[in-house]
Amino acid sequence: MHQYLDELEAQSIYIIREAYARVDPMAMLWSIGKDSTAMLWLVRKAFFGRVPFPLVLLDTDQEMDEVYAFRDRLTKEWDLPVINHKCPPEEDMDQTLPPMTRSAMRKTEGLKTLLTEHKFKGIVCGIRRDEQGLRAKERVFSPRSLEGSWDFKDQPAEFWDQYKTEVPDDCHVRIHPILHWTEIDIWRYMQRENIPLCDLYFAKDGMRYRSLGEKNLTKPVPSEADTIEKIIEELETTNRSEREGRGMDKETEDSFEKLRSQGYM
Amino acid sequence: MIKENKKLNAQMGVVIVGHVDHGKSSLIGRLLNDTDSLPAGKKEELESICEKRGVPFEWSFLLDAFQAERDQAITIDTTQIFFSSEQRNYVIIDAPGHREFLKNMISGAAQADAAVLVVDASEGVREQTKRHAYMLHLLGMQQIAVVINKMDKVDYDAKVFEKVSKESAEYLKSIGLTASHIIPISAHAGDMMATRGDAMDWYKGKTLIEALDAFGISSPPVALPLRFPIQDVYRFDEERILVGRIETGTMNKGDEIFFSPTNEKAVIKSIKNWPNDESLMKASAGQSVGITLDDRIFVERGHLGSSVKNPPMLSNVFRANIFWLSDNPLKVGNSYKVRYGTTEASVTVQSIDNLIDTQDLGQNNEAVEVMRNCVAEVTLRARDMLAIDSHEDNFRLGRVVVYEGYDVVGGGLINMDGYADQRQSAEPKSKNIYKVAHAVTPEMRAERFGHFGGIFWFTGLSGSGKSTLAVAVEREIFAQGLNTYVLDGDNVRYGLNSDLGFSPEDRAENIRRIGEVAALQAKSGTIVLSAFISPYNADRDKARAAAPNMFHEIYIKADLATCEGRDPKGLYKKARGGDIKQFTGIDSPYEAPMNPDLIADTQTNDIDTCVKQIVNYIKDNVMMNKHGDKNMGGEGRVVSL
Numbered sequence: 001m002h003q004y005l006d007e008l009e010a011q012s013i014y015i016i017r018e019a020y021a022r023v024d025p026m027a028m029l030w031s032i033g034k035d036s037t038a039m040l041w042l043v044r045k046a047f048f049g050r051v052p053f054p055l056v057l058l059d060t061d062q063e064m065d066e067v068y069a070f071r072d073r074l075t076k077e078w079d080l081p082v083i084n085h086k087c088p089p090e091e092d093m094d095q096t097l098p099p100m101t102r103s104a105m106r107k108t109e110g111l112k113t114l115l116t117e118h119k120f121k122g123i124v125c126g127i128r129r130d131e132q133g134l135r136a137k138e139r140v141f142s143p144r145s146l147e148g149s150w151d152f153k154d155q156p157a158e159f160w161d162q163y164k165t166e167v168p169d170d171c172h173v174r175i176h177p178i179l180h181w182t183e184i185d186i187w188r189y190m191q192r193e194n195i196p197l198c199d200l201y202f203a204k205d206g207m208r209y210r211s212l213g214e215k216n217l218t219k220p221v222p223s224e225a226d227t228i229e230k231i232i233e234e235l236e237t238t239n240r241s242e243r244e245g246r247g248m249d250k251e252t253e254d255s256f257e258k259l260r261s262q263g264y265m
Numbered sequence: 266m267i268k269e270n271k272k273l274n275a276q277m278g279v280v281i282v283g284h285v286d287h288g289k290s291s292l293i294g295r296l297l298n299d300t301d302s303l304p305a306g307k308k309e310e311l312e313s314i315c316e317k318r319g320v321p322f323e324w325s326f327l328l329d330a331f332q333a334e335r336d337q338a339i340t341i342d343t344t345q346i347f348f349s350s351e352q353r354n355y356v357i358i359d360a361p362g363h364r365e366f367l368k369n370m371i372s373g374a375a376q377a378d379a380a381v382l383v384v385d386a387s388e389g390v391r392e393q394t395k396r397h398a399y400m401l402h403l404l405g406m407q408q409i410a411v412v413i414n415k416m417d418k419v420d421y422d423a424k425v426f427e428k429v430s431k432e433s434a435e436y437l438k439s440i441g442l443t444a445s446h447i448i449p450i451s452a453h454a455g456d457m458m459a460t461r462g463d464a465m466d467w468y469k470g471k472t473l474i475e476a477l478d479a480f481g482i483s484s485p486p487v488a489l490p491l492r493f494p495i496q497d498v499y500r501f502d503e504e505r506i507l508v509g510r511i512e513t514g515t516m517n518k519g520d521e522i523f524f525s526p527t528n529e530k531a532v533i534k535s536i537k538n539w540p541n542d543e544s545l546m547k548a549s550a551g552q553s554v555g556i557t558l559d560d561r562i563f564v565e566r567g568h569l570g571s572s573v574k575n576p577p578m579l580s581n582v583f584r585a586n587i588f589w590l591s592d593n594p595l596k597v598g599n600s601y602k603v604r605y606g607t608t609e610a611s612v613t614v615q616s617i618d619n620l621i622d623t624q625d626l627g628q629n630n631e632a633v634e635v636m637r638n639c640v641a642e643v644t645l646r647a648r649d650m651l652a653i654d655s656h657e658d659n660f661r662l663g664r665v666v667v668y669e670g671y672d673v674v675g676g677g678l679i680n681m682d683g684y685a686d687q688r689q690s691a692e693p694k695s696k697n698i699y700k701v702a703h704a705v706t707p708e709m710r711a712e713r714f715g716h717f718g719g720i721f722w723f724t725g726l727s728g729s730g731k732s733t734l735a736v737a738v739e740r741e742i743f744a745q746g747l748n749t750y751v752l753d754g755d756n757v758r759y760g761l762n763s764d765l766g767f768s769p770e771d772r773a774e775n776i777r778r779i780g781e782v783a784a785l786q787a788k789s790g791t792i793v794l795s796a797f798i799s800p801y802n803a804d805r806d807k808a809r810a811a812a813p814n815m816f817h818e819i820y821i822k823a824d825l826a827t828c829e830g831r832d833p834k835g836l837y838k839k840a841r842g843g844d845i846k847q848f849t850g851i852d853s854p855y856e857a858p859m860n861p862d863l864i865a866d867t868q869t870n871d872i873d874t875c876v877k878q879i880v881n882y883i884k885d886n887v888m889m890n891k892h893g894d895k896n897m898g899g900e901g902r903v904v905s906l
Contacts, residue, residue: 009553010553017509017553021607044539129345133344136344137331137342152342153333153341157672157676159404160375162604162673164673182347257331
């Protein structure tokens with residue numbers, strides 16, 4: 001049963017261990033959402049219950065209260081090495097950007113200050129190919145310049161599970177262990193492994209969050225799904241986009257590309 | 266109910282390849298649309314994007330997500346998109362068709378279980394059609410469907426389809442691939458994709474969706490011998506856990522596991538299974554596991570676990586059929602880092618054996634470099650002994666990725682045909698061996714004979730002139746009063762080595778024994794002239810190791826064409842006719858010495874000149890007054906009791 005989940009899991013664990021063997025020092029972005037929490041579970045599987053590198057929340061003080069509460073709970077229960085990294089204020093952002101894109105830029109800038117402060121050579125990040133057309137073009141190991149910019153016109157060759165694990169000084173590599181998972185895979189895995197999850201994903205008063213972002217950028221979608229079983233059922237039939245509730249993707253045709261090319265996750 | 270089950274199956278990866286503008290992206294857009302796999306509002310979004318650019322509706326914008334791709338209407342990078350048929354879930358991998366983006370095409374295609382090769386009905390097979398097909402072959406792709414696209418543009422003419430279909434099938438056949446299906450389609454109109462349409466009643470085969478559904482998903486190779494490349498070793502508290510992914514085969518708790526290249530072994534004490542405390546009883550190909558051992562042996566990342574009975578070969582040299590992606594050409598003598606499994610090694614390009622033109626499949630064995638986007642057979646030599654499998658034996662590990670600096674610049678399939686397993690126990694089999702100090706020193710012998718002993722090891726292709734020269738040199742220096750003897754096939758193969766054949770292993774053993782005999786003779790004061798093809802550097806190195814200070818490598822140089830032209834014993838003719846297998850230079854490699862002590866070029870010089878050259882060299886090295894720095898041995902030699 002669910003043999004395909006075993007295969008997804010084994011591939012992700014392979015990638016996480018490969019990163020740990022090759023890239024030092026590294027950290028993982030834990031946004032407290034479903035994807036990075038599932039990924040955190042995979043990390044604990046890869047290292048037999050340990051988490052051998054820091055987990056970073058790029059904090060804009062705009063996360064929802066439930067998200068902060070869930071972070072505190074798991075950090076304590078699982079004894080997690082968490083870095084809460086404050087992002088620069090919105091006034092410091094490029095004011096010519098559309099408002100929601102500008103707000104999302106804070107995370108990008110926060111990531112830059114994180115890299116400068118801690119000199120991380122690797123950042124583990126829980127993006128998936130099925131989320132968005134640009135993420136679909138990503139590599140598992142994706143090099144970035146100091147500025148965080150993504151040279152998407154000249155990505156490294158990547159095949160046979162051999163990755164570009166080394167980058168010049170001043171650069172870092174983004175590692176994407178769950179790139180090959182889909183939204184419904186994450187939910188089925190959450191269900192099978194009984195992974196704890198932030199309550200906001202479950203419907204209350206006919207609404208639920210399908211994708212979790214900051215207060216000002218994310219809206220709930222109509223749904224009656226108040227259990228994992230119902231969420232899976234909902235996803236099996238919907239043809240609505242996962243990031244429907246995420247404003248900054250669609251402010252302009254290329255707003256997400258601009259964000260990503262400048263270092264957004 | 267069927268729909269429910271299908272969702273729990275693995276996704277099948279299908280890569281869409283083909284020449285630029287033959288309609289790959291449109292095909293994908295149409296496939297998603299016709300199977301109701303697009304998210305709500307996606308088509309409308311694309312319509313508005315096209316309208317904004319003032320271009321007719323273009324499906325390719327679905328996949329070409331970058332602005333640069335949309336603005337220039339080209340696909341730059343590979344992408345993936347998900348869709349389902351009634352039968353199963355798919356990941357469609359779009360691969361760019363421009364020659365410029367071959368590395369992106371490979372990055373996409375390497376992840377696929379099956380491939381669809383798109384050919385434009387009016388243009389037929391073009392440059393990238395061929396190159397992509399060849400890459401599929403190098404990537405080991407087994408399941409291929411060809412679609413002849415844009416049938417609407419040729420009035421759905423069955424004759425056009427037949428012509429292009431024949432052309433495609435012929436090229437695939439010439440590189441050892443077979444298309445399971447060749448389907449006439451129109452991605453624009455949707456014919457023969459999700460539905461048959463009514464324009465091509467003359468075609469009775471499968472639609473594209475039916476063809477895809479008929480392909481199988483590759484299952485993990487559990488039946489092959491165990492290969493467990495060590496990814497890392499974690500020490501937690503008192504426990505030492507070896508982690509990695511089982512590439513092929515199966516392991517059980519309690520099995521003995523053997524590691525290469527160290528030749529260490531231990532018993533698997535447990536297979537960890539967090540968050541449960543209990544060990545797994547068994548794990549198999551595809552699983553990422555962690556194991557503990559009953560013994561504290563030395564194991565680190567890069568070592569390869571196997572069963573004791575069925576280990577990989579050990580070799581410091583291998584051949585690979587590679588594709589090259591770097592702007593800097595690959596050249597003989599260049600060094601690169603290679604990786605396969607978790608092994609990383611430094612290699613030097615020893616030779617470019619064959620440069621293959623993917624267009625006309627022409628072969629060139631004189632090439633000195635491999636340019637970007639080209640394919641070649643190369644011989645790579647490593648500094649250290651590597652645990653290695655042929656691609657034929659192990660498709661997971663028998664493939665190598667080449668790095669230049671930080672970048673992946675090539676990849677290829679390993680071929681060990683004609684190479685011997687160099688795994689040998691370093692210790693002599695007999696334990697009762699003691700050193701005996703000799704009372705007669707080399708100097709005392711030299712004093713009596715007037716010269717030191719030495720080994721003059723002639724190596725070269727069959728027909729290069731080794732035996733002729735050895736015999737002539739022997740006659741010459743014997744006449745000058747020196748003590749000399751020729752070792753050749755006739756006096757060794759019929760006696761000492763009569764139990765050996767011509768397999769790579771037997772040839773290696775043949776040379777090893779000759780090396781030992783030559784060493785004994787040389788130490789007794791004789792000038793030994795040995796005349797054997799001895800094609801492998803590794804074997805000659807072993808012969809040298811028997812008496813390193815007395816060993817001189819003489820390369821008898823003549824190229825294959827010259828030797829084949831001479832063919833004194835008619836052996837080349839037999840080898841070409843298939844009567845002799847594994848004949849050096851024909852279907853078994855010859856590795857020319859990298860730093861020979863002397864080169865006698867029989868292609869440009871006549872026999873007398875070569876004889877004089879060799880005689881002078883020998884006398885320079887053995888005569889008492891010319892003795893120089895070489896330490897001529899004389900340490901107590903081991904004897905077996």
